[in-house]
Amino acid sequence: MDVLPIDPLVHSETLLRRAHAVLAFLLAFYAHSHPRDASAPLVVPKSIALPLSTVSRAIGIAPVVTYADTVLWNWRPAGDPTAPLASATPNLNPLSQFAAPSINPLSQSTGPAVTSFEAKLPELECLMLFTGLPSEAHFYLTSARIELASAAALQLMQRTLDELFLSDAIALKRIAVNLTSLAKVIDRMTVLLEDMKNGCDPADFYNHIRPWFRGGEAWNNGGGDAQGFEFEGVEDPVEKERARMTAGASAGQSSIVHALDIFLGTPNTLSPFLSKMEYYMPRHHRAFLRHLRAMPAQTTLSALVRAPGTNDTVKMAFNESVLALKRFRDMHIRIATLYIVNQARRPHPSPAEGDGQVDKVKGTGGTELVPFLKGIRDNTARTVVPL
């Protein structure tokens, strides 16, 4: 195929994102419908490799299928094929109305308005699927709904950071209310995560959907020297190396849970895997995480809840949020067990992970998922502060 120029796209972030998604899907179709030779790199033809590498560099994201391609940029309002691409036109973005749900921390006798913005949740459908299976659409849209619900968490975090700056008695009261609200938003995310089971069949997921997400890292999984993808026509050594050992798409690339970890000060912020996943996020998300991390240590929430003299109300509200995040991760482990570990135990058509060593089963991001996810969950629980 010809190498198509990307010049007509360069002035539009939206078109560049769309190009990334289309090219990354093409890369996955090419790579994973190709006879696999674990001893050699997979040469990706320049018709895919060159524009994908250029577009990825332009928007600062890895040249492979990412969570952004399958979830963040992969929806439109259901039943409206003429609707603009996700986020093309802010006013027509069905998610934009949720960016600022009306949560007023000081008028909370009946709790935050989490349910009221949930009621307005629009019906969404996916732009692209690998398989066309309803399970695949449900898989992506479950994550999209979690992202949507988490808009409220972002706002609560922002308000709390503003109050931290003041840290007077009223500010402390507001912080406690915000944190209690945050716990409720995280619990809502957990309910939405559990809804994965109501539309995504575990066997379909494991055998037919998940194999498409694998990156260069998985090309020679377990086989000697790492070979990965070789992008034909890409000469720049940095870009070549970037393309070679890409991780597969994973919701570990969603920035919301990373943001919660930084905000609450869990030790997960030190996880090399989670840091690596930042390169697979849109650059604005990455910048946001850096910004959160750059807060001076003495002005963080973590410092406040550990400072002598901080009242128990604030500490209890903080612990509520931490424990809600732990519950989210408990649910996530149950989901990963159902969709990956249990499936790996069964005979299945593709030899993705069929060596029977269930403890060594890997996530699409490349982790040994059972110990990894449990460690992350336990770190979260350890962040609780004593009263």
Ligand code: HEM
């Ligand atoms: C069938 C559904 C799912 C399965 C099988 C699954 C599996 C996994 C696995 C195996 C990992 C380890 C990293 C890797 O190697 O890829 C992971 C990480 C992660 N996943 Fe999922 N996941 C699912 C759905 C979701 C959803 C809907 C979310 C929320 C948006 C989510 C959020 C995360 C996060 C934040 C991580 C990083 C680890 C952490 O912070 O706890 N996952 N997932």
